Amino acid sequence: MFYGLIADFDHCPQLQQRVLSVLHRIPEVVQRDFLEDPRFRITLDNYHPEKGWTLWMATPGPPGSGSRCVVLRRKLSDCAEGFAYYVIAHEFAHAFLRNGPWGEIQDIEEAADALAASWGFRRPDPENGMAERGLSGSPSC
Ligand SMILES: [Zn+2]
Numbered sequence: 001m002f003y004g005l006i007a008d009f010d011h012c013p014q015l016q017q018r019v020l021s022v023l024h025r026i027p028e029v030v031q032r033d034f035l036e037d038p039r040f041r042i043t044l045d046n047y048h049p050e051k052g053w054t055l056w057m058a059t060p061g062p063p064g065s066g067s068r069c070v071v072l073r074r075k076l077s078d079c080a081e082g083f084a085y086y087v088i089a090h091e092f093a094h095a096f097l098r099n100g101p102w103g104e105i106q107d108i109e110e111a112a113d114a115l116a117a118s119w120g121f122r123r124p125d126p127e128n129g130m131a132e133r134g135l136s137g138s139p140s141c
Contacts, residue, residue, distance in 0.1 A: 005034065008043045015044075015077035015084075022088045026119050030096050040068045040095065070095050082124045089121035 002023045009016035019042060023031065034040045070091045076084040093115035094108065102111035113123060 001035070002031075005040070005042050008041075012044060012074060012077055015072065015074065018076065018081070018084050019072065019088055022085055022092065022121070025121075026089065026092060030092065030119075033096055034092075037068060040070075042070045042072065045071050045073045068095050068098070080124070086116065086121045086123055089116035089119055090123075092116070093119075 002020060005023065006016050006019050009019060023034075072088060072091065076087060090112050093102075093112040097108070097111055097115065099108055100111070101108060102115050105111040105114055117123075
Protein backbone atom coordinates (compact mmCIF):
# COMPACT_ATOMS: atom_id res chain seq x y z
CA MET A 1 0.00 0.00 0.00
CA PHE A 2 3.03 2.26 0.25
CA TYR A 3 4.20 1.62 -3.26
CA GLY A 4 3.13 5.05 -4.50
CA LEU A 5 5.40 6.64 -1.92
CA ILE A 6 8.51 4.73 -2.85
CA ALA A 7 8.34 4.55 -6.63
CA ASP A 8 11.35 6.89 -6.87
CA PHE A 9 13.44 4.16 -5.27
CA ASP A 10 12.84 1.54 -7.94
CA HIS A 11 16.44 1.65 -9.07
CA CYS A 12 17.72 1.63 -5.50
CA PRO A 13 16.08 -1.53 -4.15
CA GLN A 14 18.00 -1.82 -0.91
CA LEU A 15 17.08 1.69 0.17
CA GLN A 16 13.54 1.10 -1.04
CA GLN A 17 13.37 -1.90 1.24
CA ARG A 18 14.67 0.13 4.17
CA VAL A 19 12.16 2.92 3.60
CA LEU A 20 9.42 0.33 3.37
CA SER A 21 10.50 -1.33 6.61
CA VAL A 22 10.27 1.99 8.43
CA LEU A 23 6.92 2.82 6.83
CA HIS A 24 5.54 -0.47 8.07
CA ARG A 25 6.73 0.12 11.62
CA ILE A 26 5.49 3.66 12.21
CA PRO A 27 2.08 4.16 13.82
CA GLU A 28 -1.00 3.94 11.66
CA VAL A 29 -1.92 7.56 12.29
CA VAL A 30 1.40 8.62 10.78
CA GLN A 31 1.06 6.23 7.85
CA ARG A 32 -2.35 7.65 7.13
CA ASP A 33 -1.10 11.21 7.42
CA PHE A 34 1.48 10.47 4.72
CA LEU A 35 -0.76 8.42 2.47
CA GLU A 36 -3.63 10.86 2.55
CA ASP A 37 -1.56 13.94 1.83
CA PRO A 38 -0.95 14.26 -1.89
CA ARG A 39 1.84 16.73 -1.18
CA PHE A 40 3.79 14.17 0.80
CA ARG A 41 6.68 12.65 -1.12
CA ILE A 42 9.76 10.59 -0.44
CA THR A 43 12.55 10.92 -2.91
CA LEU A 44 16.24 10.38 -3.47
CA ASP A 45 18.47 13.37 -3.04
CA ASN A 46 19.83 13.22 -6.56
CA TYR A 47 16.41 14.04 -7.88
CA HIS A 48 16.97 17.55 -6.53
CA PRO A 49 20.59 18.36 -7.28
CA GLU A 50 19.90 22.07 -7.06
CA LYS A 51 18.98 21.70 -3.43
CA GLY A 52 22.22 20.12 -2.30
CA TRP A 53 21.88 17.50 0.37
CA THR A 54 19.27 19.08 2.54
CA LEU A 55 17.19 16.20 3.76
CA TRP A 56 14.06 17.93 4.74
CA MET A 57 12.62 20.91 2.97
CA ALA A 58 9.65 22.83 4.15
CA THR A 59 8.34 25.14 1.49
CA PRO A 60 7.86 28.59 3.00
CA GLY A 61 4.27 29.41 3.74
CA PRO A 62 1.68 29.03 6.44
CA PRO A 63 1.55 25.68 8.24
CA GLY A 64 -0.16 23.05 6.15
CA SER A 65 0.67 24.70 2.86
CA GLY A 66 3.37 23.89 0.39
CA SER A 67 4.88 20.54 -0.28
CA ARG A 68 6.10 17.96 2.19
CA CYS A 69 9.06 16.20 0.78
CA VAL A 70 11.37 13.82 2.57
CA VAL A 71 14.64 13.61 0.68
CA LEU A 72 16.90 10.69 1.49
CA ARG A 73 20.49 10.28 0.55
CA ARG A 74 21.50 7.34 -1.55
CA LYS A 75 24.17 6.55 1.04
CA LEU A 76 21.41 5.33 3.34
CA SER A 77 21.33 2.29 1.14
CA ASP A 78 24.83 1.24 2.20
CA CYS A 79 25.25 2.37 5.79
CA ALA A 80 24.48 0.30 8.87
CA GLU A 81 20.87 -0.78 8.85
CA GLY A 82 20.02 0.55 12.31
CA PHE A 83 21.47 3.92 11.45
CA ALA A 84 19.58 4.09 8.17
CA TYR A 85 16.31 3.20 9.90
CA TYR A 86 16.93 5.85 12.48
CA VAL A 87 17.64 8.57 9.89
CA ILE A 88 14.60 7.63 7.81
CA ALA A 89 12.36 7.62 10.89
CA HIS A 90 13.83 10.94 12.02
CA GLU A 91 13.00 12.49 8.65
CA PHE A 92 9.50 11.02 8.76
CA ALA A 93 9.11 12.53 12.22
CA HIS A 94 10.02 15.96 10.84
CA ALA A 95 7.48 15.46 8.07
CA PHE A 96 4.78 14.35 10.49
CA LEU A 97 5.50 17.30 12.77
CA ARG A 98 5.62 19.68 9.80
CA ASN A 99 9.16 20.42 10.87
CA GLY A 100 7.80 21.79 14.12
CA PRO A 101 7.98 21.01 17.84
CA TRP A 102 6.48 17.93 19.45
CA GLY A 103 4.50 18.51 22.59
CA GLU A 104 6.76 20.27 25.02
CA ILE A 105 9.87 19.68 22.95
CA GLN A 106 10.48 22.95 21.15
CA ASP A 107 13.77 22.08 19.49
CA ILE A 108 12.73 20.56 16.18
CA GLU A 109 15.71 18.19 16.04
CA GLU A 110 15.07 16.93 19.56
CA ALA A 111 11.39 16.69 18.73
CA ALA A 112 12.07 14.57 15.66
CA ASP A 113 14.48 12.39 17.60
CA ALA A 114 12.02 11.91 20.45
CA LEU A 115 9.17 11.06 18.13
CA ALA A 116 11.30 8.65 16.10
CA ALA A 117 12.41 7.03 19.38
CA SER A 118 8.78 6.67 20.42
CA TRP A 119 8.27 4.66 17.22
CA GLY A 120 11.18 2.42 18.19
CA PHE A 121 13.90 4.09 16.14
CA ARG A 122 16.51 5.39 18.52
CA ARG A 123 19.66 7.14 17.49
CA PRO A 124 22.13 4.24 17.41
CA ASP A 125 25.16 6.11 18.70
CA PRO A 126 24.59 9.07 20.98
CA GLU A 127 28.25 10.05 20.57
CA ASN A 128 27.80 10.39 16.89
CA GLY A 129 26.42 13.92 16.91
CA MET A 130 23.80 14.98 14.47
CA ALA A 131 22.63 12.22 12.23
CA GLU A 132 22.07 14.55 9.34
CA ARG A 133 25.55 15.90 9.56
CA GLY A 134 26.82 12.37 9.87
CA LEU A 135 25.25 11.66 6.56
CA SER A 136 27.41 14.18 4.83
CA GLY A 137 30.56 12.29 5.57
CA SER A 138 30.61 10.53 8.89
CA PRO A 139 32.70 7.36 8.87
CA SER A 140 29.68 5.56 10.29
CA CYS A 141 27.76 6.08 7.07
ZN1 LIG B 1 16.44 16.51 11.70
